[in-house]
Structures are given as C-alpha cells and as structure tokens.
Amino acid sequence: MAILECRGLTKRYGAQPALDAIDLTVQPGGIVGLLGPNGSGKTTLIKLANGLLVPDSGEILINGKKPGYETKSIVSYLPERPYFSDWMRTEQLLDMFEDFYPDFDRQRAEEMLHHMNIQPKQRIKEMSKGMREKVQLILVMSRRAKLYLLDEPIGGVDPATRDYILQTIISNYDPEAAVIISTHLISDVENVLDDVIFLSYGHILMHKTVDEIRMTEGKSVDAVFREVFRCL
C-alpha cells in the first residue's frame, strides 16, 4: 500500500490555491525530493499530511488513513521552523520524545547529539539557529517511523552539517519507510533522491526518478529544474 496518497488535493489560503487538485502516490522504500521555489506549495502539502491543515477538497491518506491519531505515530515531521519551547533543555526534549514516541531510539539520538557537540543540559534559548535545527533534526531522525516528512532540512546549515544530515538520512534508510524532503537546494540533495517531484504554484510539473531525468535530459536534476522554472 502507498505510504502517502493524494487525490484531487486542494488547499486555498486566499483566492489563490496553494495546492490545486494534486494527485500523488509515494511508495515505501523511497527517498523523494519535493522541489519547487518558495510559495509553490511544498510546506502546505507537508502540513496537510500532518493534519496541521485540513484540505478544502480532495483527500490525503497516510498508509491508507486520513491524518489523525493512528497516522501520527508513524509519521516523523521536521517543520520548517523549530517548534520547541525555548526554556527546555536538550535532555528534557529527549525525555519528551521518549515519552510520546515508542519508536524513538534514545541512544541513537544521544550519539548524534554528542557527535554534534550539543550538551544535554543546554537550553534551547542558549543555542544558535543552526544548532536548534540540528537538535530538531536529530530528534526527528532518531525515530523509526514509516514516513519522514522533512521540510527544508538543509536550509540554514553550514556545508559540513549539511553533509552530516544527508549521511544521516542515507544511513537511516529503511526499505519499509519513505522519506520526503522538501527543498529548493536541489544540487545538494539530488544524488540522495530516488524520485523528484517538481511543484509550481500548487501544481505538479514533473514526477520522475532522478536517473530517468539524467538519462533522457543528459543533465542534472538541478539544471533541468533551473530550465523549467526559468520559463515560468
């Protein structure tokens, strides 16, 4: 069964639809890039999958179910902005994730935090923006979820951290889980991806595998992306 399925999915904020009748299927075992310029509907799609927004029409299904109590325990979500209360300490966040998510691997999270030089007693408000993003990503990737929804995971981090994040995603690979990464930094992620989805103004322009694009176009996905979006 598809881990994520959208049928005629539509969401409007004003008159302009953020997503316009999207049809989409993502199977387990893939790492999928959700690519598009700002305002193309990437975040909206991810929020709909998390149930943080409700569709205006059409439907979105996670493992065959509408977003809700059952789907939340199998989805691991990295939001575009860090969402922690800033008075909390790293270890309190670990406690919290351990409390609420049975699939949370605390040991793995602690190893990664150690690797990133983040102290367990450190408070969120004492951290730089990049550091908060790392903490959040580590927590999200330390779950053994069926669907990872990562909204701009490499947006604001330095190149070394970016490589570490991508390595983490690769070494975390699970043939029964799917990873969806939204980003506009395509050249950095394209070798990590199976499929790419090009989003523009709430429409899907293209949904292909990376090698398919390279084979038919003889160019990188990044180059194709630049061409496609220059014409618009």
Add this chain to the structure above:
Amino acid sequence: MLIKLMKQDLRATGRVMLPLYLAAIILAALTRLMNVFQSSAMDSRFWNIFSGITAFLVGVAIVALVIMTFVMMVWRFYKNYMTDEGYLMFTLPVRTGELIFSKLIVTLFWYLCTGVVVLVAVLILGSGGNGSIEIMGVGDFFEAFSQSQKTGAALLSILMVLITGVSGVLELYASMAIGQSFKKNKVFMMVVFFFVFSIATSIVSSIFSTQSIVGASNMLSEAYALSADSVYKSAMRVLWTSIIVQGCWSVFYYFITHLMLSKRLNLQ
C-alpha cells in the same frame, strides 16, 4: 498519554507559578513581621504609613496573583497549541480530547493552588495579635442548617464553583479554537468569539437563575413560616440549577473545542 501531557504542562507552568506563590507568601510574611514591629514600637506616624503601604502591596499582590493565574493559563493554551509549538503538540500521537483535558485539568489545579496560597497569605497576615481577620463569616449563613444539610450545601457549593470554573476555562478554549480556524485575523476572531460566548452565557444563565430564584422565593412564600428547611430547599434548588446550566455550557464548549481542533485545525 494524558498523564504525560499533564507532566509537560505542569513543568511548563510550574516554572512560572511556583516562584509567584513563593513571592506572595514571602511578601505576606514580611508584612506580618512589620505589624509585629509596629505593635511593639511606639505608635509613630511613620510606622502607620509604612504598614499601610505594605498591606496595600499585599492586597495588590494577591489580586495580581489571581489575574496572573488566569492570564498564564490562557497564554499556555494559546502558545502551546496556536503558535509554532502547535506543530509539535498536534503531531504527537495523542487524541484531541487528551490535549484539551490536559490543559483543563492543569488549569484547575493551578486555580486551586492559587486559592490555597491566597488563603495562606491572608492567614499569615491575620495570624495572632489583635488584628485577626474573620474570614469564616460565611459560616453564619449555614448556622441554621442541620449537620447533613450543611454538608450537602457545602459540597454542592464546591461543585458549583468547580463547574463554573470548568465552563469558564472551556469557553476560552472554544473561542481560541474557533479563532485559529480563520485564514486571517485569528487573534481578533478569538476575542470576538470570546465576547459572543460571554454574552450568550450570561443571557442564558440569567434567564435560568432568575427563574430558579423566583421559584425559590415562591416556595418560600408558600411556606407559612420561614423555616430552616424551606430556606435549605430553595438554596439547593438555586445551586442545582446553576450546576446543570454550567454543566451544559461545559459540554457545549468542550465539543466545539474538540471539533475545531480535530476537524478544522489551521496552523498556517
């Protein structure tokens, strides 16, 4: 999961509430100490003014504490569910009902604690000396009742206060839950709905309470003598009516909050 949510809420609110309580108690104790000094020292004008000021400050602090409790609990619901923190809270594998009840129970808990702290502060102020304050004046009202009637009335009064508190808190939650579902002007819509609900609640409540009071006074006039028994019966009738009315409001507001947070969540 409810317990785990409440643990988080207690941790988040406790770090504000506990220092406030401590400050209030210390302030009350200091004032009491002042009074002791004053009575032992000669009756200088300076001491009078000084103790007047401190007593006033304690009064302000107590009022501030009650207001702060209220504000903190509204703020907690808003910050934790309606802002970026909501991204975490609404993606936890918990049920919407648990999210609402966690906040509600923790809020009632802090209301209770604030009540106790205020009582303790007042007792400290009035303890010993000649200036003891009669706070149990309400006891006179129950004087005429029999023992079982007293217990019944007391329990029912507590229940009424509790359920009025619950419906008040849920009314706030429902306003916020409706406000967030709008695409624009979310906070403004929260305030608008709070006023709409407040007016509706007070209109309906006043209709019922006038009826029950009228009913009660009819009962009293029908009784030939103003016996303790008939006073008791009419008092119970007034209490029951408001408990039922407030209970209905609570259920109504709970379902609105639940519906909006589970089917109309709109965290843009």
Add this chain to the structure above:
Amino acid sequence: MQWNIRDDAPVYAQLVEHIKLAIVCGEFKPGDRLPSVRELSAAAGVNPNTMQRAFAELERDGLVLTQRTSGRSVTEDVGRVEQTKRQLAAAAIQTFWVNMRKLGYAQREALQLLQQSGTEMKEET
C-alpha cells in the same frame, strides 16, 4: 575511494563505473568482501536504492557475487577481472579516437602523436 558524481549521466551508471575501476585497480581484490550497500551509499553520498541498482548490474556482469550468509564479495575469477580491465581500456581508447577525430586528425597522424607522447612519458620516468 573518491566518489565524484558528475551531473551529465545517470548516477547508477557512474557508480558501476567507479566500483569496476576500484576492482580493476585492486582497491577491492578478488574474493574480498565488499562493504554493505548502506555503508557505500553513505560514503558516496548517494541514494541506497541507486547503489543497490549498481550492484545488481555488477552481479549481472559476474564481477560481484552475493552470498546468502556473508553479503557481497568480489569475484575470485581473475580472468573476469582482467576482461573488465580490457573493456575499460577499450572504452578509454574509443574515447581517444572519438576526440581525435573531432579535432580533425587522421588515424595515422593520431597514432604518431600517441607514439610521440608515449616516448616523452618514458623519458620523463
């Protein structure tokens, strides 16, 4: 091993080329156990499914064997490795001829140049 993934060709084809080269150069010796797909894809920074696909192709070519118990290893068939080496050499030569033709050299001229460059290299070393 340096994994430089170019932009112009499918990633899996480049991975196949890389691993073949590593085997031919003796970085992975005949009979050696190979790192897991997960390890290799993390090192190369590529998608594990793509690495898997590259291995499938190498298995079809008979360069890599899959054992049920001990994962993947390089074939012990030295002849097979030698044959791959030839294929890679043939491809390099093919590229040479294509480029020379583009530059407008006739076969004889090109051979002369090649010979000349060969003797220069010998003198240097």
